[in-house]
Amino acid sequence: MTKINSNYQKLQAGYLFPEIGKRVRAFAAANPAAKIIRLGIGDVVLPLPAPVLEAMHAAVDELGKPESFKGYGPEQGYDFLLQPISEHFKSQGADVAPDEIFVSDGSKCDTANIQEIFAVDNVIAVTDPVYPVYVDTNVMAGRTGEAANGRYGKLVYMPTTAENGFDPEIPKGPSPGSHVDLIYLCSPNNPTGAVMPRSSLEKWVAYAKATEAIILFDAAYEAFITEPGMVHSIYEIPGAREVAIEFHSLSKTAGFTGTRCAYTVVPKDLKARNDKGEQVAVHSLWNRRQTTKFNGVSYPIQKAAAAVFTPAGAKAIRENIEYYMENARIIREGLRAAGYTVYGGINAPYIWLKVPGNSTSWNFFDKLLNEAQVVGTPGSGFGSCGEGYFRLSAFGFRENVLEAVERIKSRVKP
Amino acid sequence: MTKINSNYQKLQAGYLFPEIGKRVRAFAAANPAAKIIRLGIGDVVLPLPAPVLEAMHAAVDELGKPESFKGYGPEQGYDFLLQPISEHFKSQGADVAPDEIFVSDGSKCDTANIQEIFAVDNVIAVTDPVYPVYVDTNVMAGRTGEAANGRYGKLVYMPTTAENGFDPEIPKGPSPGSHVDLIYLCSPNNPTGAVMPRSSLEKWVAYAKATEAIILFDAAYEAFITEPGMVHSIYEIPGAREVAIEFHSLSKTAGFTGTRCAYTVVPKDLKARNDKGEQVAVHSLWNRRQTTKFNGVSYPIQKAAAAVFTPAGAKAIRENIEYYMENARIIREGLRAAGYTVYGGINAPYIWLKVPGNSTSWNFFDKLLNEAQVVGTPGSGFGSCGEGYFRLSAFGFRENVLEAVERIKSRVKP
Numbered sequence: 001m002t003k004i005n006s007n008y009q010k011l012q013a014g015y016l017f018p019e020i021g022k023r024v025r026a027f028a029a030a031n032p033a034a035k036i037i038r039l040g041i042g043d044v045v046l047p048l049p050a051p052v053l054e055a056m057h058a059a060v061d062e063l064g065k066p067e068s069f070k071g072y073g074p075e076q077g078y079d080f081l082l083q084p085i086s087e088h089f090k091s092q093g094a095d096v097a098p099d100e101i102f103v104s105d106g107s108k109c110d111t112a113n114i115q116e117i118f119a120v121d122n123v124i125a126v127t128d129p130v131y132p133v134y135v136d137t138n139v140m141a142g143r144t145g146e147a148a149n150g151r152y153g154k155l156v157y158m159p160t161t162a163e164n165g166f167d168p169e170i171p172k173g174p175s176p177g178s179h180v181d182l183i184y185l186c187s188p189n190n191p192t193g194a195v196m197p198r199s200s201l202e203k204w205v206a207y208a209k210a211t212e213a214i215i216l217f218d219a220a221y222e223a224f225i226t227e228p229g230m231v232h233s234i235y236e237i238p239g240a241r242e243v244a245i246e247f248h249s250l251s252k253t254a255g256f257t258g259t260r261c262a263y264t265v266v267p268k269d270l271k272a273r274n275d276k277g278e279q280v281a282v283h284s285l286w287n288r289r290q291t292t293k294f295n296g297v298s299y300p301i302q303k304a305a306a307a308v309f310t311p312a313g314a315k316a317i318r319e320n321i322e323y324y325m326e327n328a329r330i331i332r333e334g335l336r337a338a339g340y341t342v343y344g345g346i347n348a349p350y351i352w353l354k355v356p357g358n359s360t361s362w363n364f365f366d367k368l369l370n371e372a373q374v375v376g377t378p379g380s381g382f383g384s385c386g387e388g389y390f391r392l393s394a395f396g397f398r399e400n401v402l403e404a405v406e407r408i409k410s411r412v413k414p
Numbered sequence: 415m416t417k418i419n420s421n422y423q424k425l426q427a428g429y430l431f432p433e434i435g436k437r438v439r440a441f442a443a444a445n446p447a448a449k450i451i452r453l454g455i456g457d458v459v460l461p462l463p464a465p466v467l468e469a470m471h472a473a474v475d476e477l478g479k480p481e482s483f484k485g486y487g488p489e490q491g492y493d494f495l496l497q498p499i500s501e502h503f504k505s506q507g508a509d510v511a512p513d514e515i516f517v518s519d520g521s522k523c524d525t526a527n528i529q530e531i532f533a534v535d536n537v538i539a540v541t542d543p544v545y546p547v548y549v550d551t552n553v554m555a556g557r558t559g560e561a562a563n564g565r566y567g568k569l570v571y572m573p574t575t576a577e578n579g580f581d582p583e584i585p586k587g588p589s590p591g592s593h594v595d596l597i598y599l600c601s602p603n604n605p606t607g608a609v610m611p612r613s614s615l616e617k618w619v620a621y622a623k624a625t626e627a628i629i630l631f632d633a634a635y636e637a638f639i640t641e642p643g644m645v646h647s648i649y650e651i652p653g654a655r656e657v658a659i660e661f662h663s664l665s666k667t668a669g670f671t672g673t674r675c676a677y678t679v680v681p682k683d684l685k686a687r688n689d690k691g692e693q694v695a696v697h698s699l700w701n702r703r704q705t706t707k708f709n710g711v712s713y714p715i716q717k718a719a720a721a722v723f724t725p726a727g728a729k730a731i732r733e734n735i736e737y738y739m740e741n742a743r744i745i746r747e748g749l750r751a752a753g754y755t756v757y758g759g760i761n762a763p764y765i766w767l768k769v770p771g772n773s774t775s776w777n778f779f780d781k782l783l784n785e786a787q788v789v790g791t792p793g794s795g796f797g798s799c800g801e802g803y804f805r806l807s808a809f810g811f812r813e814n815v816l817e818a819v820e821r822i823k824s825r826v827k828p
Contacts, residue, residue: 001595001627001686002532002536002626002687003535003536003687003688003689004531004532004687004688004694004696004699005530005533005699006688008531008699009688009694043486045485046480047477047478047479047480048477048483050478053475053477056474056477056714057471060467060470060471061467063462063467063470063673064461064467065461066460066461066811069460069461069462070672071458071459071671071672072671072672073672105709105712108708109707109708109709112707112708113707117418117419118416118417118418118419119419119420120419121417122416122417133707136706137707140530140703181417182416212415212416255483257486258477258484258486258487258710258713259712259713259714260709260710260712272418273415273417274420275420280418285419285422288425289554292547292550292551292554293526293527293551294520294522294526295520295523295674297519297674298519298673298712298715299672299673300470300474300673300715301712301715
């Protein structure tokens with residue numbers, strides 16, 4: 001008799017985005033003439049720039065000729081992509097070698113799969129609010145208890161709210177219930193838009209080193225940082241190579257949400273313990289995971305990704321990022337002028353606003369949809385500390401962003 | 415203190431293809447003038463055909479315009495690909511609906527990931543010899559004991575050799591040590607090249623139904639079947655929708671080893687039990703797994719894949735398959751004429767030959783490399799019942815295949 005992985009049944013049924021879709025569809029059906037503006041799911045809208053398209057076309061041509069056809073490539077990615085990524089890290093003051101980089105088809109996949117190489121009895125720490133994939137994949141793996149009041153048993157939640165400047169506190173020490181093993185941090189943060197200060201990251205690295213914890217650092221939005229002096233890669237922090245894995249994605253950076261390419265860094269200095277207490281290189285575990293369960297990213301996609309790191313590609317990508325960050329400025333300043341309390345939007349493409357009054361995130365969602373036909377994301381969907389907050393994404397066409405802000409200002413007073 | 419998944423340390427260190435690579439590199443270094451012909455790793459060589467290239471170019475162009483740009487797609491794949499795949503199944507007499515198909519970036523990934531949705535205490539059955547990914551991913555998940563003499567504890571190995579016509583026997587019954595829960599079958603088989611007879615598959619389906627086992631059916635090579643009446647999809651067998659998951663790949667079928675696209679069928683009729691003994695739809699588990707841990711296949715790659723199912727695409731793909739199967743015929747008949755005992759090569763792109771005398775697979779590997787400069791794959795690399803066998807792949811350019819056969823005939827007498 002085949003038994004299922006019953007941990008799946010602990011997962012909360014109502015996933016955020018399907019519920020949003022359901023409510024939007026219902027509203028659209030009842031109001032067929034309404035022009036709905038979607039600033040909910042963080043999906044890019046600008047087309048891929050010319051240098052990226054040219055590289056992809058050239059690679060497709062290569063696949064059409066016997067002398068340049070490509071079969072299986074290295075699971076970790078081609079050198080023509082690993083080299084420029086490594087150089088990009090070095091230009092940011094992060095020491096990352098090409099053979100410490102693993103190219104993949106998405107940071108969602110990598111942040112989801114990384115937990116496999118660690119034991120089931122590690123204690124997991126996540127911020128609250130949090131990107132749901134970190135939590136759900138640990139539920140599936142059996143690292144949590146049952147769900148109650150929007151939280152899973154055994155998981156350590158670190159509140160990340162306006163009260164602490166959206167900067168999670170370090171667990172108090174190695175006493176039971178406070179020590180953690182695997183720590184998911186995301187900076188710039190989805191959904192709050194906050195960047196973790198260098199001084200905080202230094203404390204996290206010191207904590208991880210002292211307690212042999214590992215930081216899983218999601219830097220998917222680092223390219224959206226506009227303020228100088230902010231940390232783009234955790235490897236800028238001395239000692240981080242011994243305690244951190246870092247995730248990067250071209251999804252938002254280069255408009256690759258439908259094209260699919262990402263990369264993850266596992267430094268060779270990173271160690272964890274086996275069940276005999278011996279130290280083991282985490283790099284070799286992830287390499288074994290990827291070579292056994294993955295076959296590398298499509299050749300033309302890797303060629304397109306490499307074009308992002310050329311001068312022409314980097315310039316084009318930068319222009320797109322600036323377009324989105326101008327959207328972010330328009331949303332942030334427009335809502336602030338209208339009397340809203342807003343966070344984020346300076347170093348991240350997300351605006352995290354405080355829901356006015358004592359209303360809930362979902363009530364504000366309905367109000368915004370009904371009164372302004374603008375779709376956002378209820379903060380409570382990211383965790384119980386997200387209740388009372390609301391996320392707006394800067395990924396949209398300018399005219400829609402301008403109109404959405406005007407509608408909110410005129411129709412949805414705080 | 416972070417602990418690793420110590421199951422990884424049970425994995426046998428010497429993976430097959432790295433060891434082959436090492437020996438070939440050593441030979442090449444010692445014999446720089448030698449022309450080595452590689453019929454080892456099953457990697458395609460023919461370029462992608464025109465209809466596939468055209469579809470991919472057109473999709474890349476779409477990504478360059480705001481009105482046709484594509485961001486996140488459905489994790490399960492686009493309808494434009496699911497529909498023709500479903501129709502292809504129906505043309506083969508297999509009832510598979512579009513929403514039972516999950517498009518992915520590889521069958522290696524899917525056959526590796528599928529075990530996640532099942533409990534750790536299921537009993538796993540694999541053939542011997544076997545595609546190593548089925549075994550290794552279950553080792554990683556903790557479903558096996560330690561390795562000894564080339565086999566892992568707790569795994570049920572089903573010998574698949576010339577003695578039983580390469581057709582594995584069904585476990586004797588539900589008594590301890592004989593019943594199995596998850597059964598990996600691969601037909602046409604990698605490495606033996608054998609196709610499971612319809613009558614055997616009927617028995618397997620009946621067994622699975624009677625014992626509530628699930629068959630994980632790898633049909634990656636079904637397009638290489640040349641004999642009429644053979645089973646291309648397990649869903650041709652009545653009742654299979656209630657007991658089987660099926661894996662398909664465009665890697666070999668359409669030359670996509672470097673382009674990456676595959677698909678897996680999870681019928682809605684398939685159920686398994688949770689820890690309370692209740693029946694649960696496996697389709698919803700796999701859907702949850704894919705939507706949480708995967709973000710869909712790159713848009714231009716899905717467009718290229720859809721072109722494989724057009725009349726022009728199918729014709730071009732068929733020509734490539736026939737080219738490889740003519741290679742297979744040349745190898746099979748050439749070696750047979752030279753006095754070798756050979757299997758496979760009629761309905762699969764692999765020739766499985768009996769190593770002459772009492773020599774081992776690795777000794778024959780060295781002999782073939784030294785005396786004919788031909789690289790194959792030692793059968794023992796696929797399991798202990800593969801000892802004494804040797805795999806040659808039909809994926810190569812005709813002139814190399816002809817030369818390899820001539821060299822073996824003239825220099826490596828059985």
